[in-house]
Amino acid sequence: MNEVPSRYNHKDTEDKWYKFWEENNLFSATVNPSKKPFCIVIPPPNVTGILHMGHALNNTIQDILIRYHRMKGFETLWMPGTDHAGIATQNVVEKQIAKDGLRRQDLGRDKFLERVWQWKEKYGSTIIQQLKKLGASCDWKRLRFTMDEAYSEVVKEVFVRLYEKGLIYQGDYIINWCPRCQTALSDEEAPHQEIDGYLYYIKYPLASKFQNYIVVATTRPETMLGDTAVAVHPKDKRYKKFIGKEVILPLIGRQIKIIADEMVDRKFGTGAVKVTPAHDPNDYLLGKKYNLEFINIMNPDGTLNENTFSYTGLDRFKARELIVNELKKINLLEKIKPHKISVGHCYRCHTIIEPYLSRQWFVKMKPLAKPAIEVVKKGKIKFYPKRWTKVYLNWMENIQDWCISRQIWWGHRIPVYYCRNCQQIYKSQIPNPKSQINLREKSGIIVSREKPEKCPSCGSTDIYQDEDVLDTWFSSWLWPFVTFYWPKESEDLKYFYPTSVLVTAPEIIFFWVARMIMAGLEFMQDIPFYDVYIHGTVRDIEGRKMSKSLGNIIDPLEIIEHIGADALRFSLIMITSTGQDIFLSEEKFKVGRNFCNKIWNAARLVLMNLDEKNISFDLCMFFKKEKIDPINRWIISRFYSTLKNVESALKYYNFNEYANLLYHFFWHQFCDWYLEIIKPKIKEIHNQLVMYKILEKFLRSLHPIMPFITEEIWQKLPKRKDNSIMIEPWPHIQQELIDKKLEKEMELIFDIVKTTRSLRLEFNLNKNLKLKIGLYTKDKRKIDFINSVFPYVMHLAGIESFEILERIPSLESKVSLLVGDVNLSIYLEGLIELKEEKKKLSQEVEKISLDIKNKEILFKNKDFLNKAPQQVIEQEKEKLSLLKERAKLLKTILDGIKDL
RNA sequence: GGGCGAUUAGCUCAGUUGGUUAGAGCGCGUGCCUCACAUGCACGAGGUCAGAGGUUCGAAUCCUCUAUCGCCCACCA
Numbered sequence: 001m002n003e004v005p006s007r008y009n010h011k012d013t014e015d016k017w018y019k020f021w022e023e024n025n026l027f028s029a030t031v032n033p034s035k036k037p038f039c040i041v042i043p044p045p046n047v048t049g050i051l052h053m054g055h056a057l058n059n060t061i062q063d064i065l066i067r068y069h070r071m072k073g074f075e076t077l078w079m080p081g082t083d084h085a086g087i088a089t090q091n092v093v094e095k096q097i098a099k100d101g102l103r104r105q106d107l108g109r110d111k112f113l114e115r116v117w118q119w120k121e122k123y124g125s126t127i128i129q130q131l132k133k134l135g136a137s138c139d140w141k142r143l144r145f146t147m148d149e150a151y152s153e154v155v156k157e158v159f160v161r162l163y164e165k166g167l168i169y170q171g172d173y174i175i176n177w178c179p180r181c182q183t184a185l186s187d188e189e190a191p192h193q194e195i196d197g198y199l200y201y202i203k204y205p206l207a208s209k210f211q212n213y214i215v216v217a218t219t220r221p222e223t224m225l226g227d228t229a230v231a232v233h234p235k236d237k238r239y240k241k242f243i244g245k246e247v248i249l250p251l252i253g254r255q256i257k258i259i260a261d262e263m264v265d266r267k268f269g270t271g272a273v274k275v276t277p278a279h280d281p282n283d284y285l286l287g288k289k290y291n292l293e294f295i296n297i298m299n300p301d302g303t304l305n306e307n308t309f310s311y312t313g314l315d316r317f318k319a320r321e322l323i324v325n326e327l328k329k330i331n332l333l334e335k336i337k338p339h340k341i342s343v344g345h346c347y348r349c350h351t352i353i354e355p356y357l358s359r360q361w362f363v364k365m366k367p368l369a370k371p372a373i374e375v376v377k378k379g380k381i382k383f384y385p386k387r388w389t390k391v392y393l394n395w396m397e398n399i400q401d402w403c404i405s406r407q408i409w410w411g412h413r414i415p416v417y418y419c420r421n422c423q424q425i426y427k428s429q430i431p432n433p434k435s436q437i438n439l440r441e442k443s444g445i446i447v448s449r450e451k452p453e454k455c456p457s458c459g460s461t462d463i464y465q466d467e468d469v470l471d472t473w474f475s476s477w478l479w480p481f482v483t484f485y486w487p488k489e490s491e492d493l494k495y496f497y498p499t500s501v502l503v504t505a506p507e508i509i510f511f512w513v514a515r516m517i518m519a520g521l522e523f524m525q526d527i528p529f530y531d532v533y534i535h536g537t538v539r540d541i542e543g544r545k546m547s548k549s550l551g552n553i554i555d556p557l558e559i560i561e562h563i564g565a566d567a568l569r570f571s572l573i574m575i576t577s578t579g580q581d582i583f584l585s586e587e588k589f590k591v592g593r594n595f596c597n598k599i600w601n602a603a604r605l606v607l608m609n610l611d612e613k614n615i616s617f618d619l620c621m622f623f624k625k626e627k628i629d630p631i632n633r634w635i636i637s638r639f640y641s642t643l644k645n646v647e648s649a650l651k652y653y654n655f656n657e658y659a660n661l662l663y664h665f666f667w668h669q670f671c672d673w674y675l676e677i678i679k680p681k682i683k684e685i686h687n688q689l690v691m692y693k694i695l696e697k698f699l700r701s702l703h704p705i706m707p708f709i710t711e712e713i714w715q716k717l718p719k720r721k722d723n724s725i726m727i728e729p730w731p732h733i734q735q736e737l738i739d740k741k742l743e744k745e746m747e748l749i750f751d752i753v754k755t756t757r758s759l760r761l762e763f764n765l766n767k768n769l770k771l772k773i774g775l776y777t778k779d780k781r782k783i784d785f786i787n788s789v790f791p792y793v794m795h796l797a798g799i800e801s802f803e804i805l806e807r808i809p810s811l812e813s814k815v816s817l818l819v820g821d822v823n824l825s826i827y828l829e830g831l832i833e834l835k836e837e838k839k840k841l842s843q844e845v846e847k848i849s850l851d852i853k854n855k856e857i858l859f860k861n862k863d864f865l866n867k868a869p870q871q872v873i874e875q876e877k878e879k880l881s882l883l884k885e886r887a888k889l890l891k892t893i894l895d896g897i898k899d900l
Numbered sequence: 901g902g903g904c905g906a907u908u909a910g911c912u913c914a915g916u917u918g919g920u921u922a923g924a925g926c927g928c929g930u931g932c933c934u935c936a937c938a939u940g941c942a943c944g945a946g947g948u949c950a951g952a953g954g955u956u957c958g959a960a961u962c963c964u965c966u967a968u969c970g971c972c973c974a975c976c977a
Contacts, residue, residue, distance in 0.1 A: 004936095006936070006937060007937085007939075008937095008939090191972095191973095192973085192974080199977085216977085217977065218977060219977065220977085231977095263975095263976095264976095264977085265976055265977080267976095268976060268977065269976095269977065273976095273977050274977075275977095276977095280975080280977075281975050282975050282976080282977070283975095283977080284975095285975090341977095342974090342976095355975090387904065387905080388904095390903075390904075391903080391904075391972070391973085394902095394903070394973075395973075398973090398974085506971085506972080507972090510973095537971090541912090543969090543970070563939095574925080575912070575913075575925085577913065577914070580905080580906080580913085581905090581906095581970085581971085583912070583913095585912090587912095587926075588912080588925095588926085590925095590926075590939075591925065591926080593939060594937095594939045594940090595939090596939085597937065597939045597940085598936095598937065598939080598940085600936085600937080601936040601937035601939095601940085602936065602937080603936085604936045604937080605936035605937085606936085607936095608936075609936095648916095652916095654916095656913090656914080657914085660914075660924075660925090663924095663925090664924080671936090671937090672941085675936085676941095679936095754942095754943085757942060757943065758942090758943060758944085760942090760943090761930080761931070761942075761943050761944085762943085762944095764931095767931090767932075767934085767942095847921090851921080858957085858958085861957060861958090862957085863956090863957040863958095864957040864958075865957080866957075867956085867957050867958090868919080868957055868958075869919085871919095872919055872957095872958090875919080875920070876919085876920080878920095879920060
């Protein structure tokens with residue numbers, strides 16, 4: 001043992017043990033009817049992902065749950081995988097080929113996809129390697145990818161099933177369009193953010209009387225080029241006379257009608273609103289309602305199209321600038337007011353999205369949402385912390401249809417085929433909401449698992465597939481059962497589904513959690529998981545999200561490199577209060593690093609002094625046969641008490657509590673007290689056995705959060721036979737070894753030691769000076785206890801001898817103080833002044849008389865005596881008598897000092 | 901405009917269903933390189949629990965309002 005260094009070095013251990021676990025197949029799970037299953041499906045990280053602190057937290061939590069349940073005897077599966085992340089991955093590869101001056105169109109679809117697959121093969125498992133560094137104990141042999149062959153088949157299957165059920169439809173609507181990614185996005189993918197904008201007041205001249213005009217207010221003046229009406233409120237007196245008249249659209253010259261609709265807010269702007277049916281969701285509705293023209297003024301890349309005449313080809317924001325200038329010039333701009341405006345941003349590239357009219361595929365969500373609301377309301381699925389239930393329900397109850405088609409290449413291609421022959425008859429390529437057709441009933445559209453040979457309607461073989469792919473989330477919402485090869489009725493599926501718990505961050509609730517619940521109920525007729533644990537978001541020390549652009553990222557891999565995965569894991573969990581966001585700084589990782597070192601050194605002490613022959617007894621049996629001293633009984637009781645609390649913390653997902661309990665137990669009770677107490681007699685058999693057993697059990701209970709260091713020390717323990725700690729059973733709580741009374745009584749002993757230490761320092765006594773002390777108390781039980789325990793602990797305060805006194809001693813050559821209701825006297829020969837002590841005692845007397853007064857007031861209160869529970873009254877009575885006893889003692893001591 | 905969270909020691913946060921003297925880590929001060937650990941040990945200072953009102957025998961804890969900060973949702977042009 002002597003060669004073991006005094007500092008723990010994670011570099012010597014972490015990779016070594018991870019390899020050992022993998023090689024011995026310790027992560028794998030199989031159907032095992034004799035055991036209960038415990039299963040978590042990983043939130044599949046994007047193939048483009050690199051491990052950030054959010055991942056580190058998320059996966060540490062999952063790994064704690066997984067390792068804990070594995071040790072608890074469950075058949076435990078952590079199902080891993082990665083997500084193809086359509087837009088994100090395509091963007092990455094597009095950037096890559098851009099270095100060669102290429103666009104994806106230059107390569108063509110097939111060549112481009114080939115490049116993406118190459119990229120995926122090369123870099124797609126980066127994050128998996130990083131998860132391994134973190135210690136994640138996933139069953140890697142089951143690793144899935146949302147675009148592997150089997151998975152892709154199922155995605156098609158699901159699309160067709162939903163279509164056949166009438167839950168999927170195609171339609172021309174205003175959707176969120178990202179001009180940079182050039183694809184449609186779902187509402188969830190276009191989160192609104194407030195930005196500083198302007199409200200432009202523009203004069204629209206009336207067609208009949210040229211000198212008169214109506215003023216409209218808009219935040220997007222460029223969209224006026226697509227205006228096909230102006231709307232006012234029907235009861236608005238200012239505009240009543242204009243209803244039905246026409247205005248001339250400036251810059252364009254088009255005559256457009258003034259219509260009246262209650263949708264218009266009279267208080268906003270001028271009360272008159274321009275209507276652009278092709279570029280605004282509200283205007284779209286008005287357009288349909290009043291049969292207005294839908295004029296699209298924009299190209300997919302955000303430049304204006306030929307419908308805008310002289311502005312054709314300009315970027316939307318450049319056009320805005322020019323239009324405003326032009327309006328100014330011709331005196332049709334009344335004013336510009338600063339205005340906060342909330343606009344959608346692409347969640348992938350943060351470009352401002354454009355409400356854009358286009359033909360897309362949608363899923364009808366209301367029918368799917370209904371049962372998913374039920375299961376949460378009925379408590380079949382529980383959110384932790386509970387408050388997320390409300391967020392979930394609120395979203396579900398107001399759910400909108402889900403736009404699932406994306407105009408990108410990387411993804412699951414939509415299994416829809418068109419017949420060119422029939423298309424010529426029925427379908428125009430230009431979106432046109434006015435001629436909305438019920439596409440399902442029209443021939444020329446074939447939704448099919450396989451590419452059809454010929455058109456079932458006209459027999460033509462001129463058939464082509466829809467160019468679009470599906471939203472990434474349209475595959476990930478199937479994750480909890482497709483990973484078990486649904487729709488095959490596999491044994492794994494039966495055994496592991498529903499999974500136990502899903503662990504994720506709040507921003508994923510709508511994207512993924514809600515949709516998985518819907519998919520589970522729709523396709524499996526059962527919930528996908530019982531619990532949803534939502535952890536906080538990792539932020540920087542000022543509360544900002546970590547991002548590259550802010551430069552405030554703390555890289556978990558750097559931390560791991562520096563102090564190890566265990567230290568990272570422990571620190572993260574220690575500072576994460578349940579469900580709260582985490583404000584992180586590098587400083588905060590010290591806790592874990594220091595704790596590793598503490599564990600390491602305590603283990604060194606134990607192992608250096610351990611004789612193998614002493615440790616082969618069972619603790620319980622040993623206790624039955626032998627009379628064990630109170631110190632050893634105390635630490636064992638403390639351990640099992642802690643373990644009990646640990647289990648309850650884990651049950652309710654209070655991970656920081658779990659970390660805290662073990663930290664406190666190990667450092668401040670096992671090391672600070674127990675080991676220090678037994679040190680002089682560390683070779684005695686009771687001490688040998690207990691220190692070994694506690695260390696060994698502690699390692700097991702710590703293993704889920706600090707897998708590497710616990711394994712490293714475990715393997716150094718005698719008689720290990722190469723068994724990994726990770727498949728050892730979780731320590732069993734020995735209820736009969738918990739002695740709460742003893743734990744409390746021990747506090748008194750420690751207080752005496754601490755007070756003595758404190759006095760030593762206060763009176764500046766030489767540290768080598770051995771003390772003689774006297775102890776006095778009226779309590780017979782305490783006298784016995786002190787007599788039996790004090791000899792073990794005296795050395796901690798440099799006490800040479802103690803005596804139990806018959807009465808309070810006179811104060812000559814003594815320092816005397818109260819510890820609880822025990823009078824502690826330290827014998828000193830002319831070494832100290834008593835003035836300080838007197839002051840201290842007087843303060844104490846003051847405080848205690850105040851306490852007594854307060855308690856006496858309490859007992860005069862009849863309401864208290866009548867209404868408080870008997871137990872509380874008894875407690876208070878006891879407290880009062882203790883206080884009085886204490887006051888009496890104090891007075892005696894003080895009187896003694898006065899006599900001097 | 902709705903909803904949610906936070907406000908406790910210098911900093912970051914715990915504080916179960918209301919019930920002793922409100923805790924921890926870091927930081928700070930003092931003294932120690934004591935033969936497991938200076939990534940350590942011992943001792944210590946530091947709090948009107950954001951404010952106001954209410955319920956209660958009793959409130960950091962429950963209710964109402966207010967203030968500040970943060971997050972989420974919503975089609976206000």
